[in-house]
Amino acid sequence: MDLQDEILIPTPIETVYAALNDPEILQDSIPGCEELIKHSDTELEAKVTLKIGPVKARFNGNVTLNPEDPPRRFSLTGEGSGGAAGFAKGGATVELEQQPDGQTLLRYQARAEIGGKLAQLGSRLIQGTAKKLAAKFFSNFSEAVQVRENS
């Protein structure tokens, strides 16, 4: 499954990049995220509860960040296990571009492999759900970044 999109965030690139590395903001932004622990600058552990179609599961996942060209570009890989519900693994590349009006354009390309019951039951729903979750994440994220900026 491939996902790609872009979104405008009304804050400067440095703020956006810093927020993308802030476990608190990430935890607040990721839909269903119950816990996000930062083990190091590049290693994160997350517990996320997701519902895709008829399958609801708590995922334990590990994410590794690769800051390729901060603050303009980084990539990440991750994998998560939802027990009986299945598993997911994948990666994403995120690019940030400072806009003349002070906003930041965030572009991402993600690729995921899904296995287990999720893939079986959710296959018709998974692309749509993933898109919805990504959109939700970025709207939450954009909001959190602005709150941070204004506080």
Add this chain to the structure above:
Amino acid sequence: MNDMTPDRDDRIANLKGMGCARKRVEDVRFTQGKGNYVDDIKLAGMLHGDFVRSPYAHARVKSINTDAALALPGVIAVLTAKDLEPLNLHWMPTLAGDKQMVLADGKVLFQGQEVAFVVAEDRYIAADAVELVEVEYEDLPVLTDPFAALQSDVVLREDLAGQDSGAHGPRRHHNHIFLWEEGDKDATEQVLDSAEVVAEEMIYYHRTHPCPLETCGAVASMDKVNGKLTLWGTFQAPHVVRTVASLLSGIEEHNIRVVSPDIGGGFGNKVGVYPGYICSIVASIVTGRPVKWVEDRMENLMATAFARDYWMQGKIAATKDGKITGLWCHVTADHGAFDACADPTKFPAGFFHICTGSYDIPVAYVGVDGVYTNKAPGGVAYRCSFRVTEAAYFIERMIEVLAIELGMDAAELRAKNFIRADQFPYTSALGWEYDSGDYHTAWTKALDAVDYAGLRREQADRVAAFKRGETRKLMGIGLTHFTEIVGAGPVKNCDILGMGMFDSCEIRIHPTGSAIARLGTISQGQGHATTFAQILATEIGIPADSITIEEGDTDTAPYGLGTYGSRSTPVAGAATAMAGRKIRAKAQMIAAYLLEVHDNDVEFDIDRFVVKGVPERFKTMKEIAYAAYNQAIPGIEPGLEAVSYYDPPNMTYPFGAYICVMELDVDTGEHEIRQFYALDDCGTRINPMVIEGQVHGGLTEALAIAMGQEIAYDEMGNCKTGTLMDFFLPTAWETPNYTTDHTETPSPHHPIGAKGVGESPNVGGVPAFSNAVHDAFRAFGLRHAHMPHDHWRIWKIANQLGLHG
């Protein structure tokens, strides 16, 4: 004797014997929801089991943590391979001479494989606890393609490492199971090399699943006081299950009672032994309480026995004028993670070598390579005799491809090559002795019934109209003439786990002239209680309505090999007739005594014995039964009972001619079946209504398989068709009207001449539907396209042929 005629007709009608369209006695309870299925069994203190299954298609199991599951109130036990190992039950033998993990032992080999078995106070707690079992996996490379598996360095079956031979001979690669060959390879290749015309094609019969409405399940109850294990389950072969359970568990066979209650469809899916049965038994022994396990739909589709998955490379040789001179076939057979095919032991590819079909082919060769992949195990005979639907599909597609190669009409090509009626008994190039047949008569009847010539004219007009842009619909005429091989089988060459494939019937006539007959088979919807009573009614002159048929309880029924492969009528039906004849022989002696004449001076007449030439002097079977129990007859034991174990001398060879007329929408890929004509010759017809029901059901399953039903995997080994959202089961909406017809060529070696019919419509139906799709596009250059022909794939054919402009 004219004045006797009405009386005779009444007496025959009263019996409701063979040939009568007797209503199914089972349906009274089935249509009222009063059936008694495994899940209806509720015992005091019964526990419920549920499986932790692998989400991975291939992974190492690094650890299993059951603490959280065991801590859940109501959870009694969680079994893993480690718990089964001391009992040597962590692996079990398969019917195909391989072995299979009961619970994951170090690794998992297909998605949905059983990893742990949770036992809890109720079904809901068990399901919750499954979620709490933590399994750590390390994923391994996945092989879902049998051709790639044979080239890959990845070893699927590490337990077989270094074993260069298996149950069916040498293995040439670590993912290879066997190579099985039949026929004359050199002679066939010589014919191909020098042939005037050779047609070659790869024919794939995709992976599908029997998908019975009732899934598999079992209830095990170990009575520790008297040491007796009772096992209720969805078993197509209850006696075999008892023997296997005894061999595996060490419990003596007399202390095991296996009961198959009502079964909601089997279609081959319920022949094998599944981990759920073993785990239920072990859990009951461990807990001392009854344990029920019933799988859900997803589990059934992704983990229990699939059917087909045969890649059939074919070459067929002929003269320019269409006389077939040779047939060559190599199959790459995807067996999944374990070789759990349900075939007679000596036939690892079943009876696939019936693939010369209805044709007189002088020389042929078949080679089948069995291959391991990361898919569910199985390879059962889904509403067909062992691999016979694969064989019929193969030859009926090859005939069509050859017709294209020759530029010949496919109906004419068939007729030119049929085995003639005067050639029976006919020995095929691959070694089968066809018992009887009259293919030309059936074929001509079928072609006339649909006005074949008229259909071809209409089709030519349609093609012309399409080319002029006046229509977007094409018309296909799907032809099939199939020959089946059923009724396994002669003990000399057919066995399952060493048990010869005879079958049995035991009859007790009660003093008042009614009767009970018990058989070694088990109905899963076939209507045995109706039809076997009809056989007996005709044989012993007791009305079918006064005969109870009972099957499926190993404590009471005689030993038999069960119901699959259309074997019940050819084998147990024969046993029934033979046991009936023993009853009749004794009844004759009793009648002679009562009538005070010599045994040879009485003869059987419908429902009585009469003194020859003096029809007014007679004793009815009812009177004879009463005398058998209540009168001291010199030299004759009291009672009227008989048992027959029938070892068939040969298989039976039902055949049929099917014609499907289909309309295809080139732009949407949708199909409409305009007409379906099915002529079946199943020998002597016991109950025409039951036959018609069987044909309708089988054709609908054939429609499903040909037009959309499949078990599909993605490259990660995810089973993408684990629910009825994705796995096509036709409803009344998709099911067309069928016209049934028949000819009657009795089997010369069967006591009543019957051949079996339940599977013919699936065997013949699949090529008929598929050939109709192909035929619609023949004028535009299509040779072959793989099934299933769902809307998307039909659209794709049209697209690839450039029909979308």
